[in-house]
Amino acid sequence: MSGQLVPRPVVEAFIGCFGGTILRDVDALFEDLGFEFDPTAEEHAEQHGRGARRSRADGYITASDLKQPRDADRLLKAISLALADWESAEGGSEWSDLKRLRRNLEVAGFDWDGKTLVRRAGPVPAPFAQRLADLEDVNPPPKVGQVNGRLH
Numbered sequence: 001m002s003g004q005l006v007p008r009p010v011v012e013a014f015i016g017c018f019g020g021t022i023l024r025d026v027d028a029l030f031e032d033l034g035f036e037f038d039p040t041a042e043e044h045a046e047q048h049g050r051g052a053r054r055s056r057a058d059g060y061i062t063a064s065d066l067k068q069p070r071d072a073d074r075l076l077k078a079i080s081l082a083l084a085d086w087e088s089a090e091g092g093s094e095w096s097d098l099k100r101l102r103r104n105l106e107v108a109g110f111d112w113d114g115k116t117l118v119r120r121a122g123p124v125p126a127p128f129a130q131r132l133a134d135l136e137d138v139n140p141p142p143k144v145g146q147v148n149g150r151l152h
Contacts (some may be wrong), residue, residue, distance in 0.1 A: 005072035007108045009060060013101040014079050017086060018053040020095075030060035031083060038063035055140055079105075080117050087114070103149050 004011075018026055030037070042059030050058060064071040079101075086098055105112060109120045 004066040005069060006066050006075050007104070009104045010079075010101070010108050010110075011066070011075070013097070013104040014075075014082070015050075015054050015057045015061065016097045017082065017101050018057045019051060019097060021051060021053050023056055026056045026060075029078055030057070031079055033081075035060040035078075036063040037076065076110075078118050080112075080115070083112060083117075085114060 038059050041053045043060035045055035045058040046052065061075065064075060066072050066075065083098075083101070102112065105117065111118045111120055
């Protein structure tokens, strides 16, 4: 397990959907959400047979650390925004890359309601559960005989 909060098959399927997107729109999506860009990753993707649009998306995503909640959340927001756009553009026919993305999101435990991606409830991973256990309760339980902060 890579420790990524967004599974690699979801990332790859998302990148695959950019084949028909204008480069300017790829940049706008990622830049508007504050993604950094890695030109070396874009070049590497192009050298390995990815087209310009998919390589550009790869350059933005590779620059993120998907082990960090902030970057993973940003990617999920990008997926939500792009999915909404792609679904409105697809009309009645679903193209194979979009179908693959939806399937990978489903397998990874995400629900798509047409506007937002939501992770289905499931067991809390052990490291996260431990971090929760280490948190200090800022609202300690009331003392015996105390109601709303007052002794009775």
